[in-house]
Amino acid sequence: MTITRKAVLEKLMEGGVHLLFWSLVFFFYIYVFGYNNSQREYTVVFSSFLMPITMVSCYAVTYYLIPKYLILRKYGSFLLYSLYTFVLTAFAVIISVFYALIFILDLKVAEMPVARSLPFILITVYLIIFLASGIALLRHYYSSNTRNDKLNNKVLETQLKLKEQELKYLKMQIHPHFLFNTLNTLYGFAMAKADETPDIILRLSNLLDYLLYQVDKPLVSLKSELLHIEDYIALEKIRFSDSLELSFRAEDIPDNLEVAPMLFIPFVENGFKHGRFNNEKLQIDIDISTREGKVFFEMTNSARPGAEDENEGIGLRNIEKRLEMVYPGKHSLQVSREHNLFKVTLMIDTHG
Numbered sequence: 001m002t003i004t005r006k007a008v009l010e011k012l013m014e015g016g017v018h019l020l021f022w023s024l025v026f027f028f029y030i031y032v033f034g035y036n037n038s039q040r041e042y043t044v045v046f047s048s049f050l051m052p053i054t055m056v057s058c059y060a061v062t063y064y065l066i067p068k069y070l071i072l073r074k075y076g077s078f079l080l081y082s083l084y085t086f087v088l089t090a091f092a093v094i095i096s097v098f099y100a101l102i103f104i105l106d107l108k109v110a111e112m113p114v115a116r117s118l119p120f121i122l123i124t125v126y127l128i129i130f131l132a133s134g135i136a137l138l139r140h141y142y143s144s145n146t147r148n149d150k151l152n153n154k155v156l157e158t159q160l161k162l163k164e165q166e167l168k169y170l171k172m173q174i175h176p177h178f179l180f181n182t183l184n185t186l187y188g189f190a191m192a193k194a195d196e197t198p199d200i201i202l203r204l205s206n207l208l209d210y211l212l213y214q215v216d217k218p219l220v221s222l223k224s225e226l227l228h229i230e231d232y233i234a235l236e237k238i239r240f241s242d243s244l245e246l247s248f249r250a251e252d253i254p255d256n257l258e259v260a261p262m263l264f265i266p267f268v269e270n271g272f273k274h275g276r277f278n279n280e281k282l283q284i285d286i287d288i289s290t291r292e293g294k295v296f297f298e299m300t301n302s303a304r305p306g307a308e309d310e311n312e313g314i315g316l317r318n319i320e321k322r323l324e325m326v327y328p329g330k331h332s333l334q335v336s337r338e339h340n341l342f343k344v345t346l347m348i349d350t351h352g
Contacts, residue, residue, distance in 0.1 A: 025128055026051055032124055049096040050121070054128050057089045061129060062136035071140060089129070090122055097121065189238070196238045203231045219258040222295060226250050226288065229268055236272050245281045250288040257290060259350060260326045264288070264297055266319045267344045271301035278302040278340060295348045303342040323348075 029050055034043035065085065069078035097118060186204060189197045210228045230248070237244060268286065275282050283302040290296070323331050323346075330349040337343070 021132075022051070022055065025054065028128075029124070033121075046096075049099065050093065050125060053089060053092045053096060054125050057085060057125070057129050058132040060085055061133050066133065066136055066140070070137075086126065086129075089125060093122055093125055094118065200235060200238060203235050206231045207235075217261060220261045221255070222257045222259050222290070223253055223255065225259060225261060225264060226253065229265055229286075232265060232268060240272075240282060243277065243280060243282060245283045247285045247287075249286070253288070253290060257293070257295070257350060259295060259348060260322070263319060263322065263348070264346075267297070267299050267346070271299060271342070274303070275301040275342070276303050276340075293349065293351045295346075295350060297346040297348075298344070300341050300343045303337065303340055 026047060029047035030043055033047055061082065065078055065081050069075075069081065183204075186197070186200050189200055207228065210224070210231075233246065233248060237246065268284075271284050271286075272282070275284060281302070283300075285300045287298045288296070320333065323333060327348055330351075332345075332347045334345040335343070336345075
């Protein structure tokens with residue numbers, strides 16, 4: 001396995017931190033155990049005896065007990081093994097005290113480089129163990145948060161990419177469906193050599209320009225979207241001629257208001273495709289308005305009584321998915337039937 005330069009530097013830094021910590025502990029022992037004591041040499045030697053015991057106990061707690069039991073919430077085992085560790089630490093400290101008395105101080109208790117108190121020595125050692133354990137827990141907490149943040153970021157990035165791919169897929173479904181209907185209209189007029197054919201081609205050219213250069217943007221101006229709808233309606237007016245009764249209202253639209261592209265055209269398209277003639281007329285009513293950053297779209301079209309799901313085309317299903325993805329919690333969509341009318345009411349909140 002290749003060891004990177006970054007990994008080597010991290011190990012060196014970690015070793016340096018450990019060395020600094022134990023150096024501070026050693027000087028702390030010398031200060032505490034040598035307080036009001038003139039036997040400085042004995043204090044240094046005695047502190048040296050305690051250092052290995054303290055280090056072994058600290059590493060046993062921080063690198064074994066905490067990660068294996070405490071972090072995994074095995075609290076009973078952690079308390080039991082911690083008790084064993086503290087008992088063994090106390091035993092080792094007692095051995096060190098007697099060793100110092102016998103071999104260093106020649107059993108001169110009065111020259112003991114502490115306040116002649118074994119509990120004081122144990123409390124001091126345990127204090128260091130608790131301090132090291134606290135640092136280990138803080139480090140684990142920080143590392144866990146960092147890992148969780150990185151994992152959450154990766155999950156969010158993956159979800160974003162999936163949403164982008166799904167949006168592209170949905171748009172790809174809308175485009176062929178929309179173009180197919182429009183080309184059918186153009187084909188019919190071309191076969192009939194109608195005078196309206198050049199105007200149809202021009203309108204279709206505008207629509208293609210919109211689809212190629214605008215629809216892939218996350219947001220477009222609402223006015224551009226309305227111009228796109230007007231071009232589509234103009235094409236359908238040519239196709240339906242006098243058999244169409246259409247009302248299209250969109251007034252006082254702010255120049256700076258933006259929406260996701262291709263949100264309204266599927267409803268309009270379905271109205272023409274699935275609408276039914278009443279009294280030899282296809283009736284379509286479209287009303288678009290804005291208020292306080294919200295866009296209100298309402299459309300009704302004549303429908304055959306009793307036909308429940310005629311307007312449930314691919315465009316409508318896709319637009320429902322897109323609304324959930326682009327405006328989650330910031331839109332409301334109602335599709336209903338009232339006698340011989342099919343009605344769509346959509347509200348989009350464009351804030352933030």
